[in-house]
Amino acid sequence: MCLKGIRVGFALTGSHCCLDQALPQARKLVNEGAEIFPIISSSVDATDTRYGTGEKWEKMLFSFTGRPAFKTITEVEDVGPKKLFDIMVVAPCTGNTLAKIANGITDGAVLMSVKAHLRNQRPVVLGISTNDGLGLNAKNIGLLLNVKNIYMVPFGQDNPVEKPNSLVAKWDLVTETVLEALKGKQYQPVLTSY
Numbered sequence: 001m002c003l004k005g006i007r008v009g010f011a012l013t014g015s016h017c018c019l020d021q022a023l024p025q026a027r028k029l030v031n032e033g034a035e036i037f038p039i040i041s042s043s044v045d046a047t048d049t050r051y052g053t054g055e056k057w058e059k060m061l062f063s064f065t066g067r068p069a070f071k072t073i074t075e076v077e078d079v080g081p082k083k084l085f086d087i088m089v090v091a092p093c094t095g096n097t098l099a100k101i102a103n104g105i106t107d108g109a110v111l112m113s114v115k116a117h118l119r120n121q122r123p124v125v126l127g128i129s130t131n132d133g134l135g136l137n138a139k140n141i142g143l144l145l146n147v148k149n150i151y152m153v154p155f156g157q158d159n160p161v162e163k164p165n166s167l168v169a170k171w172d173l174v175t176e177t178v179l180e181a182l183k184g185k186q187y188q189p190v191l192t193s194y
Contacts, residue, residue: 002179004033009085009117011110012061014043015092015129016051018168022091022127023057025174027064029089032175037085038062038069041097041110045071073112080116087182088117091127091153091174095137098128101150102140118149123181127153127174133167141167145190151181156194168194 010026012019026036038061045054058069070076078084090097090110097110106112114124126144130137134157144150153169154177160166170192177187 001033003029006034006182007037007084007086008034008178009037009039009079009088009113010065011039011041011088011090011113012044012057013041013090013092013094013097013110014047015094016044016047016049018092018129018171019044019051019057021171022129022169022174023060025089025091025127025171026061028175029178030064036065036067038065038067039076039109039113040069040071041108042071070109070113072109073106076109076113076116079113080119083120083122085117085122087123087125087178088114089125089127089174089178090114091125091169091171092129093126095130095132095140098126098130098137098140098144101126102143121149123149123151123184125151125153125174125177125181127169127171128155129168131163131166133165135165151177151186152190153177154187154190154192156192158194170194
């Protein structure tokens with residue numbers, strides 16, 4: 001139980017195809033003793049896709065955290081002032097979310113949580129999932145790799161033949177990345193083969 005007593009804000013954003021892989025990482029953190037506070041983006045909350053419904057993801061989160069998800073900016077306003085989390089994880093973190101974090105845009109619950117958490121100089125772990133990681137979002141990844149208190153779950157090209165710009169985190173490395181981020185270190189190597 002290497003995370004006993006650690007409070008983790010675990011945020012989901014709308015890379016719907018990766019939710020089934022990213023969400024079990026929250027359960028893994030719980031199994032290591034972490035106390036999870038779920039946060040979901042409006043895209044996850046309000047969009048039903050072939051991968052599942054917003055209700056499915058919420059129920060799944062509740063089943064192993066015992067907490068309802070924060071969904072609105074108003075609900076996450078206390079993240080900064082009350083220092084609710086020791087660490088935040090955004091997994092999956094879409095290209096849209098990456099771009100907004102890189103540019104200081106806080107127009108949703110996940111983004112406001114990240115901003116509020118960073119103001120306390122606390123670590124944020126991003127598990128990226130973006131079809132344009134080696135395209136337009138490459139600059140945002142580069143920028144965020146150099147921002148204090150932002151750490152990346154190691155990532156690589158998940159399908160270089162059919163989607164050459166796509167980058168996806170290695171979901172099974174979320175816990176290891178969290179452990180290193182809590183020490184102020186980036187888990188290495190950041191770039192990995194898929």
